[in-house]
Amino acid sequence: MNKEFIKVRTMADVAISSALLVLGIVLVALPTAVSVSIFGFFTLVVGALLLAVLKSGWQDSKTKERYCKKEVFFHQNSKDKILHALEHRMGNIELSEENRGEGMRMEIYYNKQSRKAFVTLFEYVPYNYEPISSTVEYTVDEIAKLVG
Secondary structure, rough: OOOOOOEEEHHHHHHHHHHHHHHHHHHOEEEEEOHHHHHHHHHHHHHHHHHHHHHOOOOEEEEEEEEEEOOOOOOOOHHHHHHHHHHHHHHHOOOHHHHOOEEEEEEEEOOOOOOOOEEEEEEEEOOOOEEOOOOOEEOOOHHHHHHH
16 A cells, blocks of 8 residues: 655644744734844744744645654664564554664554554665555554554
8 A cells, every 4th residue: 555645734833833923923013122022023933934834744645634643763673573563463563672773663644533544664774764564554443552
């Protein structure tokens, strides 16, 4: 299965950026000390930049369904065990190796409302992570231990 996920703006991203913009406008517009106006201008600029670039959500490029993303890192020595667990269901994956190395990265895209999850395993090849497994579909219940 070949899935492509793209970064999208979430409501939280818009809310944070808008709050900073409004705060900046209010601080600049009010007749206050120069230091408060400078802080307001800085807040206004940060809010505008965040509105332009902040994207923390993920979306399936074909179905337009939104997902959360989690990355789990594993040591290179556990490659065979993880590939085996990926093929035979994730319930038996051993998380003791998690975050102890930089050799492998597992990307998990999940949506708790639709109960869908997609998992891909990547291996670090100098300067880049290359996929070493196809994207496998699970339910959120099957990977609950990984999603947390």
